[in-house]
Amino acid sequence: MDLVEVANALRESPADSGALLESALSALARATPLESAPPVGFTEVVARLLEDGGDVRDRPIFAALLREAGLFPYLSQADPSDVFDQIAIEAHTAASHIGGRKLVMHRDQATAFLYADAGHDLALSAPTSFGKTAIAHQLIRTNKHANILVAVPTLALLDETRRSLANCGEHYxxxxxxxxVPADRNLMILTPERALEMLPNCVFDLVVIDEFYTLDDARRRRLENAHDERSTTLNALYSRVAATDAQVVMLGPSISGLAPDVSPRLRRSFVRSESPTVHLELNRLDDPGERKRPARAAELVESLSDPTLVYASGPARSETVARAVVASRSRPERLDQSVDDAVAWIRENYGGGWVVADALAAGVGLHHGALSRGIARFMVRAFNDGRLSCLVCTSTLLQGVNTAAKNVVVVDQKLGTGEFDSFAFANIAGRAGRMGRYFVGRVYHFGVPPADSGRIIDVPVVSQGPDTPDELVVEVLREDPVSDDERQALIREELDAAQLSIETVRTNIGVPxxxxxxxxxxxxxxxxxxLREFAWTTATPNTSQLTAITNLLWDSFSSAPTEDFFAIKPFISSVGQLRLRLKQLQQFGPGRGFYAAVFADQRAYAATKKRKEPDFGxxxxxxxxxxxxxxxYRIPSRLRAVESVLRPVLQEHGIPAADYRGYASTIENLYMGVAVAALDELGIPPQLIAKISPQLRGAQTADASYGVLRGLETGALSLTPFEREILDEAIGGLGGGQTTMNI
Structure with missing residues (x-):
């Protein structure tokens, strides 16, 4: 039997795994050597034998198979007595100088780690289950870098990364x-926007860029017809750190290669591995059409016994799918008490009739970008530790947030309103299975998946091709125009005509x-x-100043390529509605009162227009x-852009300078103050922050709030069980606190 035949036999008769083990090893010996990609059928054979468990794992012949495969983490779990196995495991174990944690790596993982540990740049593309993040974290735990930057695309991934590296707080x-405020030794975990803000004051030895495919937004522009300023900002960050002596390590999934025009330095650093640690089993389902798909997916979920992720294209669609899953349940799921506590808290703080609470009460979690961070964090945690068997999600889970699912059901082959490509499908499908836990991941999808077109990543700030955004052309302009090419010369003329400085554009790098x-x-x-209407410096403008600045924001930034930049229709369809929502937020704060006030407005409007009752969800x-x-993000970033553009104009007119930093901070922190609002990023909902605000009295900075939080005795506070779980988990994720370092 060859490997494919063995894999087929294991798929059809898993009980015969012991009898097929010799056939598997024999087939492997005759297969292509493993120096590059594993031979067809190999990963499936190993995964199915691991999946079966039983006494197969204890047999020396199986240990030989794992050793040949380079799957040393699985080999170490078998407690091998063979001296060659022990030597192989030790050779692929990375020691940690922080936390004393050792990490046993598989062959390709260890190769990549050793390359980066030697100080080389690394741009690693590998499957979702590869363990890319573990490489970066182990590199950080070597404790040989004085200042480290980890750039992540979202606040959700920032939160998860901080929790994973919390034990580094004793050294950084x-x-x-x-x-x-930075100290002597820093581990900075930041979004690209924040990293650029901190960059002038820090010199980094090591820069880690997670999900580095986001450097290239051509795919998003093609699929969603959308401008992604995060990509532009990340390009600027890469350009600026690449110009320093910092080692740059970049991680991403399913990338075929780099575009021809990227720099030789970047091209030398690119490493691609196709060595998966789990096997993905793709199951095609007949497509009943978009309207009937949720019900069909719900029937499938009901038939599956292992943890299942269900992907839908957007927040509203995910809630529709969750309703279908709940409706299909033949019997109530017995819930952990902590989930019941979460349901009670959500209903108390958001009001009844919200599908998120109703679905959770039936054992179905939801995760999408329109959830508060605290609730979204709880959903993932409850799913990963087995309190929820089903989690309906959108693309918010795709950028690095770890989940532990046996099954993935792909309801929609869309990202928002844009169509899938093979990269998006592979990223979602890769969520099925988990190294060391679910060795065979099962993916169920409707219709034919996108054809594999490969994914070539461009770095526009480096390649400077025709699709490079104009602001990234400005990023590389030199002071001397002699070396300008035709496009650079044209852009320089436009800047001169508008009297807009290169430095101002670079400061506002995310703004088209x-x-x-x-x-x-x-x-x-x-x-x-x-102009005098804009010359204010207070944290809250008066009525005429608010009108002037919001009109300017709306008129300036709601044009191509960012139409509806401040709009959430029909919630905000005009600049007047934008001002109304800002005033309501100021009046009620970010709690239940704000939701109730908005819903009351919408009900009154619907009654006036004789329309149906609005949806509370x-x-x-x-x-x-x-x-x-x-x-x-949007209002604060554009306020800063307006201030930087206004500054020289006001100066020319002899008018005192505007300073919008206070107001931008007020808006960004939802009128709570930076010290309080910083806790929201830890996964503490605003309603709970309000409860512990007496303990935070006097804290004026994020560092001060974190210090107060570390010292809280949550058992002594009047909290619900759900609130105590949220708070304890947030405190645990902070790790040790350091304000000054002299190591």
């Missing part, structure tokens, strides 16, 4: 918020250059009286998106 100050140019031209057309999604996206 862990910095995750721009309000924190056409919008910065239009803004510069617009403010230069204002007379002295109009949609209101919660809209309010959460408003607080997270519009207030948490």
């Amino acid at each position: 100050k862990i910095v995750t918020h721009p309000d924190q 250059l056409p919008q910065q140019l239009a803004l510069a031209r617009r403010v230069r057309e204002l007379n002295d009286g109009q 949609a209101t919660i999604r809209d309010v959460n998106r408003f607080m997270r996206d519009i207030c948490g």
